[in-house]
Amino acid sequence: MMASMRMQCADWGRTAVFAAATGIALTAALHAPKAQAQKYPITSGQRATAQQVAQRGVPLSELAPNAPDKYVVKRGDTLWHISGMYLKRPWRWPELWGMNLQSIRNPHLIYPGQTLYLIKDGGYARLSTSPAGEPETVRVTPRVRTDSLSDSALPTLDPKVIEPFLEEPLIVDEEALANAPHIVATTEDRVLMAEGQRIYARGPADAPMQLGPDKPRYFRIYRDAKALKDPETGEILGYEAHYLGKAELLRSETPATAGTEQTPASDPIPATLQLGLTKEEVRAGDRLLPAPPREFLNFTPRAPQVPVAARVVSVYGSAALANAAQNQVISLNRGARDGMEPGQVLAILSQGARIVDKADPDRPMVQLPSERNGLAVVFRTFERVSYALIVEIHTPVRIGDKLTNPQ
Secondary structure, eight states: OHHHHHHHHHHHHHHHHHHHHHTOOHHHHHHHHHHHHHHSOOOHHHHHHHHHHTTTOEEGGGBOTTOOSEEEOOTTOOHHHHHHHHBSSGGGHHHHHHTTTTTOOOTTOOOTTOEEEEEEETTEEEEESSOTTOOOOOOOOOOOOOOOHHHHSOOSSOHHHHHHHHHSOOEEOTTTTTTSOEEEEEGGGOSSOOTTOEEEEEOOTTSOOOOSTTSOOEEEEEEEEEEEEOTTTOOEEEEEEEEEEEEEEEEOOBOOBOOOSSSOOBOOBOEEEEEEEESSOOOTTOEEEEOOOOOOSOOOOBOOSSOOEEEEEEETTOTTOOEEOTTOEEEESOOGGGTOOTTBEEEEEEOOOEEEOTTSTTOOEEEOOOEEEEEEEEEEEOSSOEEEEEEEESSOEETTOEEEOOO
C-alpha cells in the first residue's frame, strides 16, 4: 500500500513540476492529461519505438555533435529545434522521447521551464528530467492561474511561420467553387475592404445562406481555382483555390417572392457578412466556402512508414513563383490516399541538370544525379495533394524536385 502511494505521489510530482514551471494551476495539471491525449494522440508505431529505445537509450553515434548535457526548455522553443539539438536526424524524435519514456510520457507535451539532462552510459544515451543518480523529486509551490497546459506545450514548428497555412490552402474539385455562394456587392461598392466592413452574398437557389444551429457561420473567401498538375503524368490532381480572407455571416438571405394580387413581388435580399482579416482586395464575384475545422499545431516529426516518391507541384502563394526558399510552402503530388500524414519529414532532392558531355567527341547529353538539398515537414493533406513547409534548404527548391524518405 505504501509503495503504491509513493508511486502515485511521484507521478503527481512529475505532473506538478510542469505546472510550477509554467505557472499553471495544479488543478488544471491534474485534469489535463486526458483532454491533451485526445488532442495530441500517440500512434502505436511511435509508442513501440519509444518503448524499445527506453530500455537503454540511443547509441552515442546518433547524438548531435554538440548535444548539451543540460538544457532548460525556453518559451519560443519547438520540438523540431530540441530534437535537432540532441539528434543528428531531427525526425527521429520518437527515439529522443523514448530516451526517458517514464518522465516524458507524451512528446507533444514538453513545457518551458523543464530541465533536460543528457545521461551517457555504456555507449548509449538517454534524457532525464533529473541529473544522473538523483531521484526525480520536485518541490512544488502551488499557484492560482487559469492558463491551459496545452496552450503552453511546445509546438512542432514555429507557429508564426506555419499557422497561416493551416487555414489558407484549399483543394476543391472543378465544380465546388463554381457552385459556392458568391459575393454580390461590397459596402458602397468599394474595391478595397477592411476588417469589420460588410459584404453581401447569395448562395445557390437550392442552398441559400442561412443562420442556424446546423449551418456554417464562418467562411473563407476564395477566387480563381488553379489546376494542380502532376509533374510526372500531367494529370490534374485537384484545384487550389486562391485565398483572400475571412468573413462571418451576420444575417440570412431572403429569397424573392412572386407576388400576388394582394402583395407585390419582392426582389431577393442577399445575406450580410462581416469581413475578418483579408490578404487581398475582396470584390463581387468572389466565392465563399465554410471555414475548415481548427487543426492543432502539435504533431510529432517522424519519417514516413511507407516509401515516398513525391514531386513538387507548385510554390504556394503565387502562380508566378517557380522557386521556393526556407519557410515557404510547397504542394506535393502525393496525398492522404498515398499514406501522407501531418508530421512526416521528407528529404528534398534537387534535380540534376541535363548537360552536354563536352569531353566526349560525340558530345552526348547526360543527366546529372539528384542531390540532397534539405528537409520539408508535411503539415496538411488532401486526398491527392499535400502541403509541406521547407525547414532546411541549401539551394532554392524548384517545381518538379523530388521528395523521398529521409536517411
